[in-house]
Amino acid sequence: MVSVAVPGDPRNGLVPMGSMPQVAELEEGLVRILAPNASPMTLDGTNTYLVYGGNRAVYLVDPGPTDAAHFGRIAEAIEARRLEPRGVVLTHHHIDHSESAHRFSREWSVPILAGALEDPGSPAILVEEGDTIDLDGQRLTAMHTPGHTADHLCFMLPSGRALTGDHVLGRGTSVVAYPDGDLERYLRSLLQLESAGPRGMYPGHGPELSEETAADVLDYYISHRMYRISQVLEAFSDVRTSVADAVRGIYGQSIPAGLFFAAELSTRAAIAMLMKRGYLEVAGDDDHYVRAGAGVERLLDELVADRRRPL
Ligand SMILES: [Zn+2]
Incomplete structure (x- = not known):
């Protein structure tokens, strides 16, 4: 039997969907502009942030869709x-965050700063763990x-607050x-983010999270993920279970049909991790595991113990 409990979401009922300005x-030196691209994957829409300091220099974080x-x-x-x-910053390359990056880069003649450089033809700067952008009173410190x-x-x-992109969402x-x-x-x-102890979070989608909620949300994110992993492991107790069976068994009617592919991607991610850690084995083909x-x-303890080891 699996002893990981079903976690409760600490944000339930805080800010209703569709009510974000x-x-x-x-805060001083931080403005959020909500893009009009709401959907099941992007929630209320993509959050674009202006981060600026006393010298008026501004960086545009996640410019969002072309609109x-x-x-x-x-x-x-x-x-x-x-x-x-002075620049366009991306939390990650997904199109709902990055689509208009090149347009702003061209129009303003500023570089794109990102964690990966996919288009060598554009003026781009690679951002790594610990890199900082100083803005006279405001500052961005990157965490990979x-x-x-x-x-x-x-x-x-x-x-002490963190821009969290799609690492942690507002809902x-x-x-x-x-x-x-x-x-x-x-x-x-x-x-890693939990040990940094953010005093609030500004996510890539959904409302901001207060200091009181931030720690609870990180705790919830970790326990929710562990719960899903335990469900995946449980689903493969029977060798006849296929990946699609597992996804249906775990998510059931709780997700709209249009999000089934996302649930399968998350399930495949759990399978890959459980395989690597020796909790699952292939049962015949890449659609069946046991x-x-x-x-x-003990998996979370293993991860905590391994936290400082490079992957
Ligand atoms: Zn996104």
Whole structure:
């Protein structure tokens, strides 16, 4: 039997879907502009952030989709504060965050800063763990948080709050998009962010998370993931179980049909991790697996113990 308990979401009922303001000043030197691309995957829409300091230099974090109304709100917020664009920062390469990056880079003649350089033709700067962008009173400190994608970055601010991209969302949980996404790295990145102890979070989708909620949400994200992993292991107690059977058994009617592919990607990510750690074995083909004996009760302890070891 699996002893990992079903965790409860500490954000339930905090901010109803669809009630986020289009533009919000969240703290000194930080404005959030909500892109009009709401969907089951992007929740209320993509959060674009303006991060700026006393010298008026501004970085645009996750410019979001190509959309005239969104561009208008970004330009308005920049003009109203007399800011001077210096760069476009990406938390990760997914299109809902990055689609308009090249447009802003060209229009403003500024570089794109990201955790991976996919297009060598553009003016781009590779951001690594610990890199900082100083903005006269405001500062972005990069934390490499792979898992959702290999190139994912979070950014700590001097306020102690963190821009978390799709590593931690304002509602729901993140997809570990296998094979670019990696569940073991994702869990270790959650533990890394948890040990940084953010005093609030500004996610890539959904509302901001207060200091009181932030620690609970990180705890929930880790326990939710461990619960899912234990469900995957449990599902493969029978050698006849296919991956699709496992996804149906675990998620059942709890997800819309359009999100089934995302649930399968997350399940495949759990399978890859459990295989690597010796908890699952292949049973005939890459669609059938069987558990190798042990339960996952010790898995989180293993990850905590391994936290400082390079992957
Ligand atoms: Zn996203």
